[in-house]
Amino acid sequence: MDIQEIEKIEEALRKRELTYAEASEKIYSSTTKPWQTAAWKKKRETLIKDCCEQCGSTKGPMVLQHLWHPPTYKEHIREIYDHFFIKAQITSSLPGVTDEEVKDFMSEFTEQKEACPSCERSSINKRKTMTPIYRCKKCDHEFDVPKMVAYNSRLKVVAPSIEKIKKSITYKKQREFMWNTYGEEMRTIAVLKGIEGHKRYISMKDTKTYCKRCAFLWDRKRLKVCDVCKETLISLSMHACDVCQKEGHPEFL
Numbered sequence: 402m403d404i405q406e407i408e409k410i411e412e413a414l415r416k417r418e419l420t421y422a423e424a425s426e427k428i429y430s431s432t433t434k435p436w437q438t439a440a441w442k443k444k445r446e447t448l449i450k451d452c453c454e455q456c457g458s459t460k461g462p463m464v465l466q467h468l469w470h471p472p473t474y475k476e477h478i479r480e481i482y483d484h485f486f487i488k489a490q491i492t493s494s495l496p497g498v499t500d501e502e503v504k505d506f507m508s509e510f511t512e513q514k515e516a517c518p519s520c521e522r523s524s525i526n527k528r529k530t531m532t533p534i535y536r537c538k539k540c541d542h543e544f545d546v547p548k549m550v551a552y553n554s555r556l557k558v559v560a561p562s563i564e565k566i567k568k569s570i571t572y573k574k575q576r577e578f579m580w581n582t583y584g585e586e587m588r589t590i591a592v593l594k595g596i597e598g599h600k601r602y603i604s605m606k607d608t609k610t611y612c613k614r615c616a617f618l619w620d621r622k623r624l625k626v627c628d629v630c631k632e633t634l635i636s637l638s639m640h641a642c643d644v645c646q647k648e649g650h651p652e653f654l
């Protein structure tokens with residue numbers, strides 16, 4: 402798919418003339434990878450230099466190294482969701498948990514079981530000779546009188562604390578509300594951001610010419626040559642090696 406086709410889809414999606422599902426269907430059904438297109442190869446030819454921009458080596462072949470990669474759809478969604486969630490919190494449109502729902506949940510726990518008074522878990526040991534009589538296997542608390550907690554023998558689980566129940570019901574309800582209310586919009590924005598990222602990637606503006614060695618070190622070892630002496634290997638986030646730092650160059654820029 403060439404850039405014109407992608408931009409046509411982007412435009413239609415921006416105007417909401419296409420749904421996110423239709424747009425992604427069109428984009429992802431294309432089996433041609435960007436680097437298989439003629440435009441990609443041509444652009445690469447014009448950008449690639451004769452010497453490595455990292456270490457200065459002129460020993461070919463050179464590669465065009467991408468120093469930026471677009472975020473994934475999932476990463477976009479996570480960020481957009483958080484943004485929408487905060488907005489919903491501010492306008493207090495998020496649903497909360499009702500007493501009825503907590504009661505409903507608790508009705509599954511009709512029995513009682515002995516548990517640790519400290520952490521309320523049922524994994525406790527009764528000791529024959531030592532006192533206190535009980536010891537909790539989870540938190541090591543020692544005690545003589547276990548606490549009775551609500552229990553479901555079919556599922557073999559102790560009821561969580563009311564706080565936890567409220568938290569988990571609220572979480573589930575709010576997620577459902579968010580996706581039902583803003584799902585279409587959030588996914589549309591994510592696909593648009595995906596297209597933007599793709600366009601930036603294929604524009605090759607975040608690329609540099611590297612020799613094979615520098616490209617390998619960057620990709621596989623997360624290492625590069627020192628920005629100053631162009632010799633010592635340092636991690637990608639750094640600017641100068643130890644020796645160059647002693648000569649006054651900062652560790653990071």
Ligand SMILES: [Zn+2]
Pocket residue numbers: 453454455456457458611612613614615616
């Ligand atoms: Zn190099």
Ligand SMILES: [Zn+2]
Pocket residue numbers: 517518519520521522537538539540541542
């Ligand atoms: Zn415990």
Ligand SMILES: [Zn+2]
Pocket residue numbers: 627628629630631632633641642643644645646
């Ligand atoms: Zn150095």
